Amino acid sequence: MTLDVAWADRWTRLSAERITAARDELTELDRQIGDGDHGENLDRGFRAVVAKLDGSASGEQPPAQIGDVLKLVATTLMSSVGGASGPLYGTAYLRAAKVTGLAELDAQGVVALLEGALEGITARGKAQVGEKTMVDAWQPAVDAAEAAANGGASPADVLAAAADAARAGAGATVPLVATKGRASYLGERSAGHQDPGATSTAILLEAARDAATA
Amino acid sequence: MSAGPVGARARVALVLVSHSQRLAQGAVELSAQMAPGVLLLAAGGTDDGGLGTSYDRVSAAIEEALQAADGAVVLADLGSAVMTVESVLDMEDGFDGRVRLADAPFVEGAVAAAVTAHGGGDVAEVLASAEHAGGTFAVGAETPGAAEGPGTTDGEPAADGGTRAVVTLRNPLGLHARPAAVLARLVAGFDASVAIDGVNGASVLELMKLGAAGGQELTVTGEGPEAADAVRAVVEAVEGGFGEV
Numbered sequence: 001m002t003l004d005v006a007w008a009d010r011w012t013r014l015s016a017e018r019i020t021a022a023r024d025e026l027t028e029l030d031r032q033i034g035d036g037d038h039g040e041n042l043d044r045g046f047r048a049v050v051a052k053l054d055g056s057a058s059g060e061q062p063p064a065q066i067g068d069v070l071k072l073v074a075t076t077l078m079s080s081v082g083g084a085s086g087p088l089y090g091t092a093y094l095r096a097a098k099v100t101g102l103a104e105l106d107a108q109g110v111v112a113l114l115e116g117a118l119e120g121i122t123a124r125g126k127a128q129v130g131e132k133t134m135v136d137a138w139q140p141a142v143d144a145a146e147a148a149a150n151g152g153a154s155p156a157d158v159l160a161a162a163a164d165a166a167r168a169g170a171g172a173t174v175p176l177v178a179t180k181g182r183a184s185y186l187g188e189r190s191a192g193h194q195d196p197g198a199t200s201t202a203i204l205l206e207a208a209r210d211a212a213t214a
Numbered sequence: 215m216s217a218g219p220v221g222a223r224a225r226v227a228l229v230l231v232s233h234s235q236r237l238a239q240g241a242v243e244l245s246a247q248m249a250p251g252v253l254l255l256a257a258g259g260t261d262d263g264g265l266g267t268s269y270d271r272v273s274a275a276i277e278e279a280l281q282a283a284d285g286a287v288v289l290a291d292l293g294s295a296v297m298t299v300e301s302v303l304d305m306e307d308g309f310d311g312r313v314r315l316a317d318a319p320f321v322e323g324a325v326a327a328a329v330t331a332h333g334g335g336d337v338a339e340v341l342a343s344a345e346h347a348g349g350t351f352a353v354g355a356e357t358p359g360a361a362e363g364p365g366t367t368d369g370e371p372a373a374d375g376g377t378r379a380v381v382t383l384r385n386p387l388g389l390h391a392r393p394a395a396v397l398a399r400l401v402a403g404f405d406a407s408v409a410i411d412g413v414n415g416a417s418v419l420e421l422m423k424l425g426a427a428g429g430q431e432l433t434v435t436g437e438g439p440e441a442a443d444a445v446r447a448v449v450e451a452v453e454g455g456f457g458e459v
Binding site (some may be wrong): 037041078080082083090094124125129162 | 264266268270287293294297298301304305
């Protein structure tokens with residue numbers, strides 16, 4: 001399975017499906033420690049992304065490269081999500097798009113994409129590991145991807161390593177006390193809940209993994 | 215009652231970005247009362263009017279601001295509003311440096327920035343005015359220069375050749391928001407540095423913080439080329455009662 005523009009298209013559509021399926025779960029997580037709109041916001045954003053992809057399939061020029069798909073996701077999420085996840089994920093996909101002007105991703109290309117996304121999120125949100133944010137899923141995902149790529153794994157296996165690490169990272173946010181974002185207003189009371197942004201990150205990277213093996 | 219550059223529009227417009235459409239609109243309304251010559255644009259809420267911020271609304275407001283003014287200063291209320299503004303600036307490469315996001319409290323920063331823009335300030339000056347508001351709006355904050363007020367004797371010319379006058383507030387409500395803005399705009403129009411009871415006469419927030427009530431005496435001091443005219447104008451404005459007597 002090659003990671004080309006068709007994969008990027010599948011990843012995006014699968015992301016939309018999975019986010020829709022997880023909408024209530026994400027909203028419930030966010031209701032506990034945030035403003036309760038994460039699931040709804042992301043669902044709206046990814047529905048808009050799919051509408052754009054369909055529109056470009058019927059009318060305009062379809063995205064020719066992986067980077068074009070990611071850029072379309074970025075600009076659409078920024079303008080349609082509303083909450084903090086719009087600019088955060090928007091910037092993540094935008095920075096990811098900058099490093100993937102390639103027709104096809106090799107293992108290091110996957111790492112570069114993930115690194116770009118993490119860099120975008122930290123540039124925008126200024127969070128670090130351990131602050132109970134989506135960085136707690138992205139950072140382990142990047143670390144695991146690097147290790148896998150350096151160990152000679154295939155591009156699809158690099159994605160799988162990243163997705164598994166993101167899921168574990170999301171789970172590890174449960175005991176953390178939030179010091180960034182809306183959850184930080186709750187202080188100690190934010191402990192005991194899984195971070196919604198880290199959870200949606202795991203969902204998106206699992207979709208990337210599954211789109212590579214579908 | 216405008217003390218800005220006569221017949222000229224302000225060089226800098228403000229874009230006020232809030233999670234709430236009504237909050238953004240309210241901040242525009244409040245700031246407009248103090249700075250009628252400044253283009254103030256609200257970018258609040260999501261595209262469907264819900265709570266949140268819209269990339270498209272923010273970028274449209276900034277573009278509208280730049281069509282009418284040389285530059286724009288943006289104020290935002292909470293985390294994701296700030297991030298949305300940063301995203302817009304990122305995507306547009308900062309609009310060639312014509313747009314700056316202020317690290318300032320939303321309401322106080324907007325009011326201070328609007329008055330400075332009304333006085334003809336450029337982007338850097340308006341930005342500084344907004345950001346300075348964070349240090350002045352809290353009750354009990356130290357006010358620079360406040361200590362020099364008492365101790366001097368009424369009617370005495372200042373030792374350095376500056377001008378000094380004492381005037382009594384005639385309007386019953388004293389130096390509340392609107393009169394404070396009138397004075398700040400007035401002061402900004404002169405090539406002079408004017409202090410009122412020891413605080414910067416060009417800062418609407420510092421003037422409001424004096425909490426000067428009707429009947430209270432104010433000490434006005436001025437330095438610089440137009441100090442005498444500036445002090446005289448302030449005295450006349452105060453004696454005129456701001457149209458409230």
